[in-house]
Amino acid sequence: MAIHQLSETLINQIAAGEVVERPASVVKELVENAVDAGATRIEIATSGGGKTLIRVTDNGSGMAPDDLALAVRRHCTSKITDDLLDIRTLGFRGEALPSIGSVARLKITSRTADADMGHEIVVEGGRHCEARPAAANRGTIVEMRDLFFATPARLKFMKSERAEASAITEIVRRMALAFPHVRFLLSGTDRTTLDFPATGEDRLARIAQILGKDFTENAIALDAWREGVELTGHAGVPTFNRGNALHQYAFVNGRPVQDRLLASALRGAYAETVPRGRHPVAVLSIALDPALVDVNVHPAKSDVRFRDPGLVRGLIVGAIREALAMEGDRASTVAARSMAASFSMGARSTNGHSGAYGYRPTTAAASYDVAHSPYRPLASAPPQGFSAGEQAPFDAFSMPSARPSAPVTASPNAADHRLGAARAQVHANYIVSQTADGLVIVDQHAAHERLVFEAFRKTLLAGDQPLASQGLLIPEIVDLPEEDCDRLIQHADELAKLGLGIERFGPGAIAIRETPAMLGEIDAVALVRDLADEMAEWDDASGLAARLDHVAATMACYGSVRSGRVLRPEEMNALLRQMEATPGSGQCNHGRPTYIELKLADIERLFGRS
Known part of the structure; x- marks a missing residue:
């Protein structure tokens, strides 16, 4: 097979495969050029996630007509000479503009400070014409349209417009952090406007x-x-x-x-x-x-x-x-504010009511009231065997998952249940239960986390009825980056199925209207921030649909009984009964065991009695 020289257009398209991976790559290269040109104001406009349009306007030094003609040729640059070890600019390879021009429609309009007029040059699919006069302010405008029109197969590898727009936003954010003396303005039909004014040396x-x-x-x-x-x-x-x-x-x-x-x-x-x-x-x-x-x-x-x-x-x-x-x-x-909010919520939960003179504290001698227990996150229908007028046993851990068919007594017989009867709570985290032939030690947080998760998962699998939610008297407002808000709102319907109601609250903010009833009072702001972080890491418009189990696990963790919470005997036994009725309750969502069982023979062996 004979060896032959590739055409200049094909060479540029090959190079574009490494330089221009996606629209964000184009923005990165063009913004770097603008910074190298000494610009103090850079405007980026996009459409269609950057696939339809990217326009970068700067007030830098500009280019003369002869420089324009060279700028669209490979390996032509003003930034280095012969020393590749002394690179003090962002760009230096001379590949960006010809690579972009080989796969898209590119127009560059530029004018230097001492020129009477500007000039422009057009490149389409690697073919370019001579520079011609054009009206322009000082600086450069680079406009790219129809990315990959010359190599349509590459379009199949692009993500959704929202994902591509988010990637462009991240590029601009990084450039803005690197150069605080430059003002960056990002706008377009596919996004809300972001403006980062220059801060100088601050x-x-x-x-x-x-x-x-x-x-x-x-x-x-x-x-x-x-x-x-x-x-x-x-x-x-x-x-x-x-x-x-x-x-x-x-x-x-x-x-x-x-x-x-x-x-x-x-x-x-x-x-x-x-x-x-x-x-x-x-x-x-x-x-x-x-x-x-x-x-x-x-x-x-x-x-x-x-x-x-x-x-x-x-x-x-x-x-x-x-x-x-x-x-x-x-x-x-942030943690301090969350803790203060938690204390406030705890006070409201345990005091029963407040009046003009403040909260009325409960006393140790107060009788136990299921309806006002701070650990009862969901008021649901009475379990089987109880009518609406009867006082049902404690239901703090009730969920839409399977319930014990028999009523739960306050002090069950150890022989009647696989996980026995609760006898003590150790270090406000571990429940010690006596079984017919030994004892069980339960990690209350890990166990309840699994139960809540299974309830979420059952609802997701059913797909018909959303989880019950509780409306917030005063909506919680979460300030987030615009792209995080977009991701959350895009999946608001799926989150609503889990009982989490959110909506936009102006630019860069989300209002939390409802939270899952079974979670009780939670740090909803922290939950939404974590969900936004997880969605950003997936970087895929369909990410939530494939990862609803992970979302459910995150929400379950926020609604679970925390370590350090002192439980009453009724609450501990209710948790044990729910564990017995829930498949997979032996491990938490992270794979750790939720309980350890010691048989009586094992205990006797420890004391040398066998």
Whole structure:
């Protein structure tokens, strides 16, 4: 087979496969060019998730007609000469514009400060014409339409418009964090407008625009240096953590990167302080000699390779741990507010009523009243064997799952039930139950979490009747990034089936109107934030439908009996009876055992009696 030279168009399309993966890749390349051109204001407009239109307008230095003609040719750049080890700009490969032009319709309009008029050049599917005069302000406008029209097979790999628009938003957020002196404006028919005004040298103000005020209130400043490598930025206190790693941002010499080494260093820094499954929030900026880092690992330039990775990792881990140690044992303000709300809810639940003179406390001698128990999340129909006028046994753990067919007595006979009769609660977390031939130790939180989850799952499988919900007297308002709000509202109907009623409350906010009745009084704001984090990690418009079990597990965890809650004998026995009637109740949603059984023979063996 003879060897032949590929055409320039085909070469560009091959290169585009690495440079232009999706619309967000186009935005990244064009915004980087605008920053390199010295722009202080960058406007990004999109349509159709960026597949139909991407327009980036900047007030940078602009390009002359001759430069325009070269800009759409491969490996033409103004940013480096012959030294690939001294890269001080975001772009340098000279591949972005010709790659975009080879798979889309591209128009570039530009004017320099000293020019009387602007010029424009058009590229369609790799074919371009000469630059021609055009009206333009100082700076550059790059307009891309119909992405992948020249390679339609690539369109099959695109995600939904909402997912692509969300990816573009994330790119702009990262660029805004890297360059606080630049104003970024993101708008379009497929999104609400986002405006990040320039904050100059006040990086914390820009961080607040992106990550919210909560982070700035719970952030520790970082400033460390070791052997020519400087680390600055902010890291959140361990108690301020999120459900995914999407709130971790890293920059190397001003370049936004997503590097495994840096992510690993963050995990190592918080290894003993952040719970498993949770992720710290941080914005890290690393500055070092360009010769000590290779940014040419991949055409997308999001991966880097350090000459001394151990030095960089050690600097990050050591600096964060030292900063945390100097800060002391500090709880997040978010956790403090949640705790205050929990105490408030507990007071309302246990006091029965309040009057003009405040709450009337209950006394230890007060008689037990099922209807006003703080641990009875759902008022449901009486169990089988009881009429509406009779006082049913305690039903704190009742759910739409199977119930015991026989009435539950306050002190059941140990021989009558597989998990026996509750005899004590140890350390306000473990129920000790006596069975006919031994004893059972139950983790009350893990057990109830499983029961609530099974109730949710049964409702999902039935698919006809939604779970009962309880309306909030005053809706809870949750401030979230716009893309998180969009994801939640997109799946509002599915969440409503689980008893969680939400709606939009203006830009960047969600109103919680209803919560699942079986969960009782919960931290609804924290629940919605966790659900938003999980949906963001799935990054798929159909993600919730395939992961409703996971959503149900998250909600079940929030509604379960917490460790440290003192239970009455009636409540403990009700939990045991519900466990006996629920399949799979031997393990919690995370796979841990919910109870341990010791036979009498085992106990006697421990004391040497057998």
